[in-house]
Amino acid sequence: MASRTQLLILSLGRRFSQQVKESVLALQDYVVLTARGLAALVTPPNYRRELVTQMDSIGVQSLSIVVLTGMFTGMVLALQSAASLDAFGARPYVGRLVCISMVRELGPVLTALMVTGRVGSGMAAELGSMVVTQQIDALRVLGSDPVRKLVAPRLGAALIMVPLLTVISDTVGIFGGSLISIFNLKLSWEFYWRSVGNAMVINDLLMGFLKPLVFGLILSSVGCYMGLNTTGGTQGVGLSTTRSVVVASVTILSSDFFITKVLLILFPVV
Amino acid sequence: MRETIRAVLGLTPRPVAIPPEPPSPGLRDPDEPIISFRDVHLAFDRPILQGVSFDLAPGTTKVILGGSGSGKTTILRLILGLLKPEGGSIRVDGADVGHLGEEDMRPVRLKIGMVFQEGALFDSLTVGENVGYRLVEDGNVSEAEIEARVREMLGFVGLETFYGRMPSELSGGQRRRVAFARALVARPQIMLYDEPTTGLDPITCRTITDLIVKVRDLDGVTSILVTHQLRDAFNVARTFMARENGEFTPKAVEDLSMLEGTEFMMLRQGVVEFKGTPHELQTSEDPYIKEFLS
Numbered sequence: 153m154a155s156r157t158q159l160l161i162l163s164l165g166r167r168f169s170q171q172v173k174e175s176v177l178a179l180q181d182y183v184v185l186t187a188r189g190l191a192a193l194v195t196p197p198n199y200r201r202e203l204v205t206q207m208d209s210i211g212v213q214s215l216s217i218v219v220l221t222g223m224f225t226g227m228v229l230a231l232q233s234a235a236s237l238d239a240f241g242a243r244p245y246v247g248r249l250v251c252i253s254m255v256r257e258l259g260p261v262l263t264a265l266m267v268t269g270r271v272g273s274g275m276a277a278e279l280g281s282m283v284v285t286q287q288i289d290a291l292r293v294l295g296s297d298p299v300r301k302l303v304a305p306r307l308g309a310a311l312i313m314v315p316l317l318t319v320i321s322d323t324v325g326i327f328g329g330s331l332i333s334i335f336n337l338k339l340s341w342e343f344y345w346r347s348v349g350n351a352m353v354i355n356d357l358l359m360g361f362l363k364p365l366v367f368g369l370i371l372s373s374v375g376c377y378m379g380l381n382t383t384g385g386t387q388g389v390g391l392s393t394t395r396s397v398v399v400a401s402v403t404i405l406s407s408d409f410f411i412t413k414v415l416l417i418l419f420p421v422v
Numbered sequence: 423m424r425e426t427i428r429a430v431l432g433l434t435p436r437p438v439a440i441p442p443e444p445p446s447p448g449l450r451d452p453d454e455p456i457i458s459f460r461d462v463h464l465a466f467d468r469p470i471l472q473g474v475s476f477d478l479a480p481g482t483t484k485v486i487l488g489g490s491g492s493g494k495t496t497i498l499r500l501i502l503g504l505l506k507p508e509g510g511s512i513r514v515d516g517a518d519v520g521h522l523g524e525e526d527m528r529p530v531r532l533k534i535g536m537v538f539q540e541g542a543l544f545d546s547l548t549v550g551e552n553v554g555y556r557l558v559e560d561g562n563v564s565e566a567e568i569e570a571r572v573r574e575m576l577g578f579v580g581l582e583t584f585y586g587r588m589p590s591e592l593s594g595g596q597r598r599r600v601a602f603a604r605a606l607v608a609r610p611q612i613m614l615y616d617e618p619t620t621g622l623d624p625i626t627c628r629t630i631t632d633l634i635v636k637v638r639d640l641d642g643v644t645s646i647l648v649t650h651q652l653r654d655a656f657n658v659a660r661t662f663m664a665r666e667n668g669e670f671t672p673k674a675v676e677d678l679s680m681l682e683g684t685e686f687m688m689l690r691q692g693v694v695e696f697k698g699t700p701h702e703l704q705t706s707e708d709p710y711i712k713e714f715l716s
Contacts, residue, residue: 285540
């Protein structure tokens, strides 16, 4: 006869294997949803009006927070880097440092995190509400494919708008850095911008453009997945919203590491 | 757990007990029932439906009664292919919907109109856009024709002036009536009603049941009404549309034994407890039915 300890271990093992199975199934659903969404983007019929609406929601309506974030990040970066570089008498390199940091790292990551907080959560809440009020069922009954109608336009809009927002954030950040360099650090306007120009190489642009593409896909697909996966009424909608922000943010930050690592191997900094 | 997303992605488990039949072209023998359930089983965490079988002849109405969680709404979801059975077969107008994929379900769904419990109107669309949604998705109907059809349907449910309003501006009863118009706009052969009167006041309930009768009697539409409101169920069964001074008005039959064309079915924990006429239901000696009716 099995002892109580053995029974406890057995029960824990069963629960663990169930959790693993659930996680693998969830990952499968997520991958299938994302793949179907991307396929629906490039095959007819397309919902162009929906795509434009989502581009407005993701891009235009996120502009103010992205500009503010970029501006203050660039400014604080100039201040902080000047304080460190002064120790080596390297203050003139502030422009170079602000530029590389913004384009390679801070611009893509901070933009993606801000858009995740504003839009990714909104996607999860909107789709979650549609699930609990049976609107997704109604869509299917009325002859629409929810993946084509709801998921594809959100993925497409994020793939277009997150890189654009990142470019804006990078530009505004570098500009913010220039304001601090000129008015606070007493560097000349020409010197700062020449330093920025000299710092930028094609690898930076590649990294600065590839990352927001991946981040855009992550934040929109996670938002849609969490939304469509909502169960349990309005409480479930709240839970999906929180989960979508947490999962997307963590995934963005961890994928940032791997993308950087791979790109540095493929295109080493000279 | 992941019911919606797996259904949307077509990842719902398919029946294993019965080998799948090839997708049917949807042709039905005229003598066959328009909807047929044969020994249908479904379970999630617990059994939902256990061996449910019934037929529905064209032009008739079936009222499905039962307490909460008895499996009433599940039957409608199975007919629409929103859920797949684990065992048994479901045929809708000759098509084996239990084995059809999402793409193949579309022509079947075009024949069906569904009124969801709370209306399930699209919040981001106006009343007119909601009602005309199916015609817009169809892509073969001109804008002028869509508007004419939408206005006709809104007139039918008595909401002709609500064309440009948003769903958030509507009362519960008005939302159901708009859902009614949306379900009817493509002139379906079959109408499914999921608790259409729940949470409404008695006068609005009467308006809704009169609409159900109107669709049944004037257009000959086959209907399934799922409800736990006995008063509304009997109202649908005993009311008919009569022509008076050139206009159709609802009239009621007092003697339930005279009623034809409406069958009642009662579910209890996923099992069919009763099938018969309204009169047979009222005179049943089954203790559960007696308690339910009291």
